[in-house]
Amino acid sequence: MKELLYQLWLGSLHNISTAKIHCLKKHFKTFEAVYNADMSEYTKVDGIGTELLDKNLDSARKILEDCDANQIEIISYYDKRYPRRLKQINSPPAVLYVRGTLPPIDTVLTVAVVGARRSSLYGNACAIEISKQLTRAGAIIVSGMARGIDSAAHKGALKAEGETIAVLGCGADICYPPENKELKRIIESHGAVVTEYPPGTVPLAAHFPVRNRIISGLSVATVMVEGSATSGSAITARLSVEQGRETFCVPGRIDNELSMGPHQLIRDGARLVTSAKDIIMDLTRDYPELMVDVMLGEQARDRIIGKQTEGLPAEQRLVLGLLKNDFPTHIDEICHLASIEPAVANQSLVMLEINGFITSLPGNQYILRK
Numbered sequence: 001m002k003e004l005l006y007q008l009w010l011g012s013l014h015n016i017s018t019a020k021i022h023c024l025k026k027h028f029k030t031f032e033a034v035y036n037a038d039m040s041e042y043t044k045v046d047g048i049g050t051e052l053l054d055k056n057l058d059s060a061r062k063i064l065e066d067c068d069a070n071q072i073e074i075i076s077y078y079d080k081r082y083p084r085r086l087k088q089i090n091s092p093p094a095v096l097y098v099r100g101t102l103p104p105i106d107t108v109l110t111v112a113v114v115g116a117r118r119s120s121l122y123g124n125a126c127a128i129e130i131s132k133q134l135t136r137a138g139a140i141i142v143s144g145m146a147r148g149i150d151s152a153a154h155k156g157a158l159k160a161e162g163e164t165i166a167v168l169g170c171g172a173d174i175c176y177p178p179e180n181k182e183l184k185r186i187i188e189s190h191g192a193v194v195t196e197y198p199p200g201t202v203p204l205a206a207h208f209p210v211r212n213r214i215i216s217g218l219s220v221a222t223v224m225v226e227g228s229a230t231s232g233s234a235i236t237a238r239l240s241v242e243q244g245r246e247t248f249c250v251p252g253r254i255d256n257e258l259s260m261g262p263h264q265l266i267r268d269g270a271r272l273v274t275s276a277k278d279i280i281m282d283l284t285r286d287y288p289e290l291m292v293d294v295m296l297g298e299q300a301r302d303r304i305i306g307k308q309t310e311g312l313p314a315e316q317r318l319v320l321g322l323l324k325n326d327f328p329t330h331i332d333e334i335c336h337l338a339s340i341e342p343a344v345a346n347q348s349l350v351m352l353e354i355n356g357f358i359t360s361l362p363g364n365q366y367i368l369r370k
Contacts, residue, residue: 115149131156
């Protein structure tokens with residue numbers, strides 16, 4: 001625990017990058033030795049200045065206390081549990097903060113599914129179906145838990161009763177966007193939320209492009225569903241290429257701005273994908289057992305039309321009965337008509353969407369899935 005405390009101290013200092021942390025570890029062998037050294041010893045390491053003379057451990061101790069209070073696990077770069085795939089990228093995080101149970105990333109197929117926040121119904125349906133098929137093939141879906149495609153990807157994995165990983169641009173104790181509180185809770189019990197930011201870190205805009213390298217870095221392949229050519233999801237896909245990972249894109253309408261990102265990447269060499277089978281076929285050489293699994297998964301796929309609802313909890317049946325398949329219903333109207341609290345309605349709606357009964361629309365509106 002002392003080594004971790006001193007590593008967190010080092011990471012909390014101004015102007016100490018991950019690269020400098022590695023240099024100091026290599027020179028001094030232990031972080032405790034780094035902490036106990038003086039300026040005469042620090043000058044022997046290139047790029048190190050007076051910032052290491054601040055020996056205050058309060059920030060590091062607070063991180064440990066906050067992690068303990070919020071059931072957040074800390075995995076150091078030097079921990080054997082740290083994913084080897086992530087170590088292969090440029091500037092891997094010095095530590096990962098994990099809430100939930102991190103799956104065995106290095107021994108399974110992990111696929112990132114990313115896309116636009118303001119996604120279309122078509123895009124959401126593609127993300128859900130591809131993630132569901134991949135999960136049934138044995139893959140673990142990685143995404144960013146943002147609105148739109150990211151949320152749809154997680155829900156597709158959960159619908160297939162698989163594991164999924166959400167990489168956040170804030171502390172693991174914070175839910176962003178706020179409406180994904182229930183989804184975050186479910187992900188934590190069926191996978192993990194992961195971040196390089198300590199507890200209490202708010203979701204700043206600058207954090208999200210940086211966290212994208214972790215999404216692609218944890219994955220052997222990245223699938224982009226929708227997004228502009230300059231979107232965060234396009235950045236993630238390009239990082240996947242730079243990291244030497246496979247990159248796939250779902251095509252869309254040529255007159256839709258959301259198709260510009262995938263189409264540009266396809267022109268640049270990304271592979272066009274229309275189903276999970278396309279992805280599995282390309283990755284079969286490394287994961288030959290998955291091809292059989294995905295075929296079985298397709299044969300066993302649930303059909304929503306005619307699906308029985310008797311086994312649903314009473315609250316979910318009540319909410320389901322208020323929705324229509326030709327006109328969206330706002331969550332406020334659902335709460336009013338059902339006389340239930342927003343938290344109860346939100347929990348029911350998340351589960352109904354995960355189980356394929358309904359589709360969420362922008363603006364907290366919902367519609368029966370056709």
